[in-house]
Amino acid sequence: MENLDWSNLSFNARHTKAVVKSVYRDGRWSAPEVSDDFNLHLDIFAGVFHYSNSCFEGLKAFRGADGKVRIFRPDENAKRMASSGAYLDMAYPSEEMFIDMCVTCVKENIDYLPPYGFGASLYIRPVLIGCNPQLGVQSSKEVIFMVMCSPVGLYSTSKGLTPTTAIISRNYDRAAPNGTGRFKLSANYATSLHPYNLAHRLGYGELLYLDSATKTKIDEFGSSNFMAIKGDRYVTPLSNSVLPSITNKSLQQIATDFGLTVEKRPIPVEELAEFDEVNACGTAVVITPIHTIEDRPGLESDVVTASYHFGSPDKCGPVSQKLYERIRGIQNGTEEDPYGWCLVL
Ligand SMILES: Cc1ncc(COP(=O)(O)O)c(C=O)c1O
Structure with missing residues (x-):
């Protein structure tokens, strides 16, 4: 080896x-x-x-x-x-x-x-x-x-979780309204390659999809769920075309244990202006803090129509950091695993 x-x-x-x-x-x-x-x-x-x-x-x-x-x-x-x-x-x-x-x-x-x-x-x-x-x-x-x-690796540096930027996908959809977004089909990822590459060429770290029927509500990122902290609330989209993320489900439980209120509901795009912390969450990275989300008429457009900012560009938000540390502690066996999530070999 x-x-x-x-x-x-x-x-x-x-x-x-x-x-x-x-x-x-x-x-x-x-x-x-x-x-x-x-x-x-x-x-x-x-x-x-x-x-x-x-x-x-x-x-x-x-x-x-x-x-x-x-x-x-x-x-x-x-x-x-x-x-x-x-x-x-x-x-x-x-x-x-x-x-x-x-x-x-x-x-x-x-x-x-x-x-x-x-x-x-x-x-x-x-x-x-x-x-x-x-x-x-x-x-x-x-x-x-x-x-x-x-x-x-875990994508985090010695300084902790590294925040990144995202762009809203206005002119490309990940999943059809009654399509396959909630399943982990390989085909879903083929459709997301082109818009993802465009977003990367524009310099964004993540691509944020909206509900494809009305384009008014947040769905999820290209390969991770969306979750936000708003005061003492953990807010995450309720949508039929979002992949049910196991990380998000676990973070919701931990958030509840921390005394936060979990709101799983449709999230209008404009509500981005009201969030304190925004993260992409999934198995690969657990949490990727997002410090800026920009909106453009399309991924080929030069015009930025809105820009939302959350916390510091070089630091994870405090609530998200706490959630992250708890889940990583459970995975590493340094924190109690009260729900028996880990299969210990
Ligand atoms: C589209 C999409 N959403 C969300 C997730 C996060 O899911 P999980 O937390 O189960 O890894 C993934 C990764 O699997 C994904 O590909």
Whole structure:
């Protein structure tokens, strides 16, 4: 194994020791196979290539201060994959199979699990793809479920969480009003690549989508949920096209425990002017503080029509910082885990 610099890991695909795979064929899953082969040999007519018969998950394993390994809420990811797989009308793993294969993947790749103290973790990526040959637009009868992983950094610097900027997406939608935004389908991410690249070229760190039916309410960022602090309230959008984020769900519980009132409701864009702290939240980074959100008529436009500011451009807001520290403490085993979120190996 190569020598890894645990303090300098980025969010990149890295081949570890092993991947775990199972195939669904003739009505049953094969026994999970541990393999060092990171390539698949697939029929070129497989549905995944043509119609994006595919969904995935993302979760993390952490090495705790006590030396134990913790996987954060894998049961929630299993349930979300079940809902994505059911939407695609494909076979999907049971919760037990999903968790077992994640555990096997972590154990097989244990040398790649970053030690405690670097803020790094082992990112686990379960993927479900349709693989039987087909020409018509159909759900897949044969499916591969595979779990791979990669050591990743936490994006935070020694100074703490680094705030970034965002732009509102006025002329590109992530999900249709009654579409697939609440599922973790691969197709959702293909549609978001172009606007995301435009936002990056303009120098913004994040892209904020609105509800595509009326363009008046906040939905979510490209690959993370939106949450804001307004006085003693934790505000996050209620929308049918937002991915139900496990990080957001956990932060809502922690916020409630801290005595904040959680408001899950439609959020009008203009309310941005009233927020004290705004964050993107998700597994990869937990919390990305947003210090500025700008609005333009379109991502190709030079005109900034509104600019909203939250807190300091170089520091996470105090309430968000507290929420962040609690969730990271639970993941690292330095704080009590009252809800049994972590699967301790
Ligand atoms: C579109 C989108 N929203 C939100 C999230 C955050 O979800 P979670 O906290 O479960 O990682 C993700 C990442 O998985 C995402 O891709």
